[in-house]
Amino acid sequence: MGASARTDLQSVRLSHAPRGFAAASHAARSAVKRFAADTSGATAIEYALVAGSVSIVIVAAVSMVGTNVKGLFQRLVDNMP
Structure with a gap:
């Protein structure tokens, strides 16, 4: 390998470094946007929120x-002879 071949190889390696960082940065930005x-x-x-709200209403009812039913039966028992 001659001196000019080594210089060309080094310039190729160095020239990819800035583009690699820019590509990774672009990929990260695009992933965040997606x-x-x-x-x-x-x-x-939305369906989970609706189902949760309905279940809370059912439990309260x-x-x-x-x-009320417990009170009704208690009154019936109290009024029995």
């Missing part, structure tokens, strides 16, 4: 009805 623009999980989250 993540921010992705709305595929939004529907699932059953609790209130259960208390």
Whole structure:
């Protein structure tokens, strides 16, 4: 290998370094942009919130009805001869 061949090889290696960093930086920025623009999980989250709200309402209603039914049966027992 001559001196000019070594110089060409070194210049090729050094010239890739700045482009490699720029490419990695661009890839990271593009991944962040894709993540921010992705709305595929939004529907699932909305359904989960609706299901959670409905379940809270059901639990509250059953609790209130259960208390009323317990009071009704207690009054029936108290009024029995």
